[in-house]
Amino acid sequence: MRVMGIDPGLRQLGWGVIDVDGPRIRHVANGLCRSEGTDPLSVRLLALYRQLKAVLAEHAPTAAAVEQTFVNKDAVGTLKLGQARGVALLVPAEAGLTVGEYLPNAVKKAVVGVGHADKRQIQHMVKLQLPGVRIAGPDAADALAIALCHAHHLQSAGHLSAALLRAGG
Template identity: 45%
Template sequence: MAATARYILGIDPGLRSTGFGLIEQSGSKLAYVASGCIKTDDSGTLPERLLTIAEDVQSIITQHKPDDVVVEKVFVNVNPQSTLLLGQARGAAITAAVLAGVTVHEYTALQVKQAVVGHGKAAKEQVQEMVKRLLKLDATPQADAADALATAITHAHSRQGLGALAPELLAKRKIRQRGGRMV
């Protein structure tokens, strides 16, 4: 029986440029669907820029109908103002997904780099190259789009691990690990 295809939309939030990447997962196979960047006008007010992000994410969701949206978690920058702005861009993207009724998942940059490159200190260029290879792309994706695609790939990989097991299988596994006692 063929695996049901799932569509995963990854989002790499940013106030100037929010990357997005959509992949199709069918069993263990991943396929590129679309990617790009949502650019906001530097001269616009913060609310206008956040609205652009929310509306564009909503439009992407309406067009492609993903099963899951995956957003990179915010890390604390040296500059608190930058961290706050990044968090607001992230919130606009998450809000758009929630309003569209799509489940939102989150991963840290460290988790994404570990899942895609193999170590958490990978450079952006390494992430771009691995995304290109994993999705069999002809060209290297732009950095923000590559980060978004990497986030989607991370979620696809996590769905294939223990998180993809049926709850009853997980319960049996826990019983075996605890020496036959139910925990």
């Protein structure tokens, strides 16, 4: 299974791809899709869309996950982040993937063990779980954490399904 995690952002959208083979998890790639803050919003969203679509085409994930947006005090900023999140959901859905969505605290809890970890802690734990990884930046580390969270979730769901089949069969 190849999992892509996406950390939505309007200026920088982080992405990370991992391969999962049973208990083995391997880093494939990570990076950032960028848009210019001086461009109109429509141009920025189009730039993110095109870049993320190219990343998806290059790495061909079989599963994807996106971090859910939390509402903050800046309503305009939250709305813009929501639009970038729309791009992050659209690209994998357009490729036929089911997209998992996780709250930031759920991702942190899955990767670090606590729901209120900071970016340094996330980056540290991602490096521990993916030895030798070179991370393109904090947003890419968050995207890899989202991919790891989704992989754990999918593995747990698979184990539950197999147990239910055994119990019923």
